[in-house]
Structures are given as C-alpha cells and as structure tokens.
Amino acid sequence: MFFSFFAELRDAKVPVSLREYLTLMEAMQKRVAAFDIEEFYFLARTSLVKDERHLDRFDRVFGHCFKGIETLADPKAELPEAWLKKLAERFLTEEEKKQIEALGGWEKLMEALRQRLAEQRARHQGGSKWIGTAGTSPFGAHGYNPEGVRIGQEEGRNRSAVKVWDRREFRNLDDTVELGTRNVKLALRRLRQFAREGAAEELDLDGTVKSTAHNAGWLDLKLVPERHNTVKLLLFIDVGGSMEDHVRVCEELFSAARSEFKHLIHFYFHNCIYDSVWRDSRRRQIEQTPVVELIRTYDPSYRVVLVGDASMSPYEIEKEGGSVERWNDEPGETWLRRLLDAYPKAVWLNPVPQKYWTGTASIGMIRQIVADRMFPLTLDGLDRAMRRLTR
C-alpha cells in the first residue's frame, strides 16, 4: 500500500526509510487517521517527514501522488509556455501589451519573465532586496508572486478550497542553498578540539580512588578542569565595495563563529590584505593593526579564515601602489603570502558561487596564492574548508 508514494518521496530527496514507512502502516492499522484524506495527510507528514525543510517537498509529492496534480519539480526547470502566456495576459494592460510588441514580442518577454523568475528566487534567498522595487517591471506592480498565481493547479479546478498540501505553506523552510546560522555552527563544529584547561571543577573519580588508596583509605578528592574547545581562530572579513552583496551571509558566518569559539579574533580588510587591517569598521582610519604586529601577537597555532569575494583588479594583488585605498609599498600578494606563511592552517572562503570563479582573473590569482584552499561560502564549501583546517 502506498508504495509508489514512498518511492516518489525518495525520488524527491525526502529522506524516508523503511522504518518510517512501517511506522505509517502501523499507525494506519491502529486507525490513528481513519477514512479522511486530510487526516491521512497529517499522519503521513508527521511520520515520514522529520525536518521542516523537507515539508514543502513532501507536500508536492503528496499532491502529485494523491491528486494527479502536475508538479513543478524544479522551479528552475522549463516553464510551460502556455502558462507563461496566461500569466502575462492576466497582469498586463492593453497599453503594456503594445509596449511589449514594441520590445520584440512575446518570445522576448517570455525569456525576460523566465529570467526574472530565476533571479527573484535567487535574490530572495540571499536577502531582502526585492522589497520595494516594484514599478519598473512590465509585469505590473506586484512583481511575480507564485502564491498569487498558483503553480501546479489549473484555475477553476478547485476554486473554493485549496487542499492543505496544495497550499505549500512550508515553502520558505526549504533551504537547500541558504546558509542559516545553525548550519554554519554545525559546519564550524568540525573544528572543535577539546582539551582540559582552566580551573579544576570536575570530580576526577579515577584519580580520587587512586589517591584515596594511596592515602591509606583517607578520602582525598581530586578535581580536574572542565573540557573546553581550544581552537583559536583569526577571522579576516573583506568589507566594502563588491562585498556589499554578501553582507548578510558574512554576518551569519560571523555570529555563528563568535558563539562557537572562545578564541576568535576578527579583522577587516578591503579586497586584499596589505600592511594593515582593522578591527572596527567605524574607526578604521584611526585604529589600524599592522599585519606584522598581528603575526607577532598571535602564535602559529591560530587558524586563519579569510572571507572575501576576491573580485578586484589584478593590479590590486600584484603591484605596489595597487591598493584602491592608499599607497602600499609592497604588493598585496607579498602580504597575503606573509600571512599564509605565518599561519600554515588557513583557508579562503568566497561568497561568489563557484561556477563564476573562472570568470574573474583575480579569483584565479588568489586561488593560486592560497594554494587552492579557496572554498565557496556554502554549507558544503564550509564543511570542506573546516576539514581542511583540521588536517
């Protein structure tokens, strides 16, 4: 029973196993949900889905399996032409339609809409930028809203009551690419290294028994310090310029890292490391920390994480005086190498998606300098970076 449903869930990458399936069967047998499709839906959801991020995928599969509703498996997949036309028709006035004809006709418009869709989705996950930019779009003041134009459901089929799973209320919890603080923490956790240091507070039972025996039976309590995470981290974050687009993801990384490590020292730089960095963006002109001093202060057991998009003019890396901020006597490359030599355990995290890396010359140069220890600032990239740091 329902085996194809189960199989389809697995195809849709909802991690269900036989155990959950059997649980569902058992619950059906016990009549937890009897003869009511909605109750069955809730029961299936509570027993098969174990993470809110999978709820949306579950809803889609459920809708597909039990209603034969066409699902749009991947939002990035081809959109049906007819659907797009209908959408455009609904949103456009006669006047605008004429404008579109002038722009090059429907074909072009479809393309634009498709692009807009992809873009909006991508942007929406990255930040809150799209709010308030309506007005310039040929698609009317509302922009595109998948909630308004229901995907996967023909109009008129079910006008009055949308089925619960068709509402797809958990859509924004499905975050396959988004980097949440929790996930960042989880990835950073790889770096944990415990050691006992500090005040002795925990009872050391073995030690106590031993020393009590030595003491001819007189009780002699032994205490040991608690275990702490002893990893020490220097975090360098690129600020300003092209990094503006990535502020949010950097903030998340930073807040996650700060709560995870006791010894976390952060510095800011712009584009590339030069002779000095700063700790407070507002006072950057007044309080700068020379890199040389930094290397003297923090011993090589510190790990270094550089976060930056590495997108700049090649001159900023390889020439003296290349810095956009002020005159530098030595090129950025020299300073970066100096830092990497001082701290053998270092990685560069790049918020620019990896597929665009080859398009920017400076990214290639930085990659070479850091000896290919550049990782994308995604969960997977962060995970690989942390593994690299623990090696």
Place this chain on the structure above:
Amino acid sequence: MRRFEGTDTYVATQDLRVAVNAAIALERPLLVKGEPGTGKTILAHEIARGIGKDLITWHIKSTTKAQQGLYEYDAVSRLRDGQLGDERVHDIANYIVPGKLWEAFEAAAAPVLLIDEIDKADIEFPNDLLLELDRMEFYVYETRRTISARHRPIVVITSNNEKELPDAFLRRCFFHYIRFPDRTTMQQIIDVHFPNLKHELLREALTIFYEIREVPGLKKKPSTSELLDWIKLLLVEDVPPDVLRTRDPAKLIPPLHGALLKNEQDVHLFERLAFLHRRERG
C-alpha cells in the same frame, strides 16, 4: 487510549492533534519544533492535562548529559560514608540517584515525559538516548539491573533548531512543526486566553501584530506568547481600541511595544520604517 483533542486553554490545530494521537497510539516520542513562543513546551503540559496523565519534565541545558536522565552514581557521598563507617556503604544501590527517565519508567501509570529543548545539549546527546527511548529500558551497571518501563511514557521532545538532530534519532520519532498560527487560529487562541476581550480591541491588536511581523528584517519577530503578553498589558493599562487605530505620525510605534519588540535594533528599524511609510502616505 484517550485521544488528545486540545484543551480549554490550548487550541490544537488538526495536524497537531493527529501528530499527538499518532505518538500516543504508537508509543513513540513526538518531536516538536517551531518558532520560539508558539507553545511547544506548553503542549506537553496540555497533553498531560488533556488526557489526564502526570507530567515529568526534564529541562536540558548545555551541560546536561544523557546519563543524568537515567541515573547518577554519587561517588563522593559513598566515599565519605566509607570513611565514617556508615553501614549504607555496603550497598551501592544506596548511592544510585534515579534521573527523570527512570522516574518516568517506574511510574505506576504511564506519564507524559517532556524533554525540553533537546538542542541545547551537546550534539551527541540525542544519540546517547537512542536505545533508551526506543526500547524504553536501560541497564544500571553498578547494580547490574535492567530498568524497563512499566508503561511506556508519552515522550514529548521540543527543539529550537539550534542544532541538527541525528537521523537515527529522528527516525524513531514522530515529527511536528508548529507553524505560526494564521489570523483565525490566532483569534481562537486569544479567545481562549482572554474570553472577555472587546472585539474591536482584538481586531486592532491583531492588525498591528501581523503588520509588525510583516516588517522585513526584524531580528526577532514577535510570536504568540508575545502577543498574549501584549494584550494582557493593553488590558491592564486599559488602552482604548481607538488609540491602536489612530495612526498619528507623532506616535510611530504601537503603545507598550516593549512586549512585542525585544531588542533596540528592531525598535529603531520599526520607527524608521513607520516614518518612511507615513511620509509616503502624507
């Protein structure tokens, strides 16, 4: 077995009821997640009340170990008693202190066991409880005795998503995500808590509340518990509904906003947005 249908002080949506009843019928733990303040912890209390069971709560902290839920061996007092020549010292069982799980297993009637905020503990914590929650039994090494549940307790586990829980653990649970209530559900919830609330006040309060939640970029969105607090304050201060309705540019943020907005950045943000909004209008 009695079914859980919500109580007079707790509005349980249909999906939540199904999840709770599935957990009761199949005697598996129920894992509850959701935004802070949507009534995860209260749920366990209400289940216990709704089906007439005792409640045992185990609050998890960052330092909590799984073993503490089973039992602890008080080595220090035994050593001390040994020194003083106390008779009790010969029986190790005198120094085994039962934990919450033990307590729940030994209870005469199946209780509701709440394991609150399981994500606060170390990442390995849920793994250490796998077998105990699955078979509802554990072994006490010191006394060589197996403690098994007389009646399988109804286990409710809450998580705030601070840590990812291991798959093996999740497989053994029913899962429910408490979604933020929509306006109608919220109205029911408030009716349950403030039965005599004036209709107008409720409408204005809810409008403002959902408006605040819509403000993009809030650090902490107000949730159900904050709304209830706020309404309580509005009642205590006897704020008339028209105060909430007037959109006086001089008063940019709602009265007694301290109950809704919990950090100063959010208050600033809200002021700024409200200001811009008014200016656009005016």
